[in-house]
Amino acid sequence: TKKLQWGGRFGAGPAAVMQAINVSIGFDSRLWAEDIAGSRAHAAMLGAQKILTPEDVAAIDAGLADIAAEIGAGTFKFSDTLEDIHTNVEVRLTERIGEAARRLHTGRSRNDQVATDFRLWVRRAIDDVGAQVKDLMLAMATRAAEHAGSVMPGFTHLQTAQPVTFGHHLLAYVEMLARDAGRLEDTRRRLNECPLGAAALAGTSFPIDRFATAAALGFARPTANSLDSVSDRDFALEYLSALSILAMHLSRFAEEIIIWCSSPYRLISLSDAFTTGSSIMPQKRNPDAAELTRAKTGRIFGHLLGLLTVMKGLPMAYAKDMQEDKEPVFDASEAISLCLAATAGMVRDLTADTARMADLAGSGFSTATDLADWLVRVLKMPFRDAHHVTGQIVRLAEARGVDIAQLTLEEMRSAEPRITAEIFDVLTVEASVASRVSYGGTAPANVSAQAAKWLEQLS
Numbered sequence: 001t002k003k004l005q006w007g008g009r010f011g012a013g014p015a016a017v018m019q020a021i022n023v024s025i026g027f028d029s030r031l032w033a034e035d036i037a038g039s040r041a042h043a044a045m046l047g048a049q050k051i052l053t054p055e056d057v058a059a060i061d062a063g064l065a066d067i068a069a070e071i072g073a074g075t076f077k078f079s080d081t082l083e084d085i086h087t088n089v090e091v092r093l094t095e096r097i098g099e100a101a102r103r104l105h106t107g108r109s110r111n112d113q114v115a116t117d118f119r120l121w122v123r124r125a126i127d128d129v130g131a132q133v134k135d136l137m138l139a140m141a142t143r144a145a146e147h148a149g150s151v152m153p154g155f156t157h158l159q160t161a162q163p164v165t166f167g168h169h170l171l172a173y174v175e176m177l178a179r180d181a182g183r184l185e186d187t188r189r190r191l192n193e194c195p196l197g198a199a200a201l202a203g204t205s206f207p208i209d210r211f212a213t214a215a216a217l218g219f220a221r222p223t224a225n226s227l228d229s230v231s232d233r234d235f236a237l238e239y240l241s242a243l244s245i246l247a248m249h250l251s252r253f254a255e256e257i258i259i260w261c262s263s264p265y266r267l268i269s270l271s272d273a274f275t276t277g278s279s280i281m282p283q284k285r286n287p288d289a290a291e292l293t294r295a296k297t298g299r300i301f302g303h304l305l306g307l308l309t310v311m312k313g314l315p316m317a318y319a320k321d322m323q324e325d326k327e328p329v330f331d332a333s334e335a336i337s338l339c340l341a342a343t344a345g346m347v348r349d350l351t352a353d354t355a356r357m358a359d360l361a362g363s364g365f366s367t368a369t370d371l372a373d374w375l376v377r378v379l380k381m382p383f384r385d386a387h388h389v390t391g392q393i394v395r396l397a398e399a400r401g402v403d404i405a406q407l408t409l410e411e412m413r414s415a416e417p418r419i420t421a422e423i424f425d426v427l428t429v430e431a432s433v434a435s436r437v438s439y440g441g442t443a444p445a446n447v448s449a450q451a452a453k454w455l456e457q458l459s
């Protein structure tokens with residue numbers, strides 16, 4: 001108990017199981033850089049406020065720099081009996097510099113310390129994930145520019161609906177990812193307040209300068225309420241929420257890759273670099289990276305739900321329950337980073353079978369809407385009537401086992417006598433996509449312009 005920071009009123013050490021359930025160094029050692037940065041900012045402030053002597057501050061600062069070097073070099077010995085990263089660092093500092101280290105904890109508590117460390121960690125993670133999101137957007141916009149005119153089947157209900165272009169499809173994901181990036185930025189903005197100096201829960205009697213430590217650590221301002229400062233984990237929850245929505249998008253795209261790669265579809269293929277084989281079926285080429293991206297979404301959702309559940313019953317202010325906030329955030333960060341990298345890799349790797357895409361785009365009466373639109377435009381039919389006539393033509397084609405473009409003019413006229421041969425011009429998939437010039441539509445010229453806009457914005 002001598003070594004424990006709080007051992008003064010304790011006669012005996014903790015039971016083994018007490019220590020086992022309490023220890024967090026196994027995962028919170030990942031906060032070491034943030035912990036040392038926070039302590040250096042705190043010490044400098046204590047010096048500036050004349051709470052510590054310049055000599056003590058200099059010793060603390062040099063000692064903490066040395067400890068950072070030790071940890072960086074892998075020579076630091078993390079100890080389970082010292083509970084967490086905060087105590088591990090402080091005890092090591094005491095070993096190195098003695099007495100001065102024991103003054104560092106003036107005007108703070110591990111409660112505001114861990115809240116500060118964790119905010120710093122999540123802030124950096126947000127920046128890293130944000131950069132990866134932008135890289136994926138760049139990969140997708142690049143392929144979209146290349147495939148602005150590649151016609152593919154567009155689906156609703158996974159039933160052939162209308163032809164679209166592959167570029168347009170990819171740019172739909174770029175829009176989703178742009179919203180994800182926006183959510184991460186919002187999270188960062190709200191996160192960027194510094195809890196350091198809230199102390200255990202009530203603030204402190206020392207004349208500390210919380211604005212100075214906040215500024216030194218790159219925060220916009222200190223948090224305003226000491227109770228909220230140590231008991232708030234909204235920033236972690238918002239981060240996990242943003243990651244969950246992002247993961248949901250990646251999972252949808254992964255699902256599409258899996259469908260497109262499947263032999264009945266064969267719309268795209270992935271190279272050896274992004275597929276795996278089967279140990280029994282020699283012909284197999286499996287899109288495992290897409291499947292694992294889809295699967296990792298489950299654990300990210302789980303981490304959001306897990307932390308929400310941890311937090312939901314906690315009375316003010318800090319409770320040890322909150323020590324369980326870190327693993328879900330660390331694991332979700334690792335998962336999303338892998339998923340983003342794998343997805344960007346697949347986007348850059350994939351080969352689109354544009355002939356097959358165009359072929360499938362033309363099946364399933366995909367230009368039936370174009371036929372109906374022609375009846376409205378040329379014959380001035382109300383759309384509802386045109387829909388009905390087109391339905392009859394589709395039925396005819398279905399009965400004959402052909403596509404609508406393969407019907408004769410006479411057959412068409414059996415449904416509507418005023419139809420002319422001109423109608424065949426709108427029944428090709430190329431004509432169909434080219435006609436979709438409304439704002440946000442799939443016309444290749446639109447898609448090229450949108451892709452160019454994104455590429456400019458992203459580079």
Ligand code: ARG
Nearest residue numbers: 024084110111114318322323
């Ligand atoms: N290791 C703790 C955490 O991760 C911080 C320490 C707070 N401990 C305390 N007894 N108040 O939340």
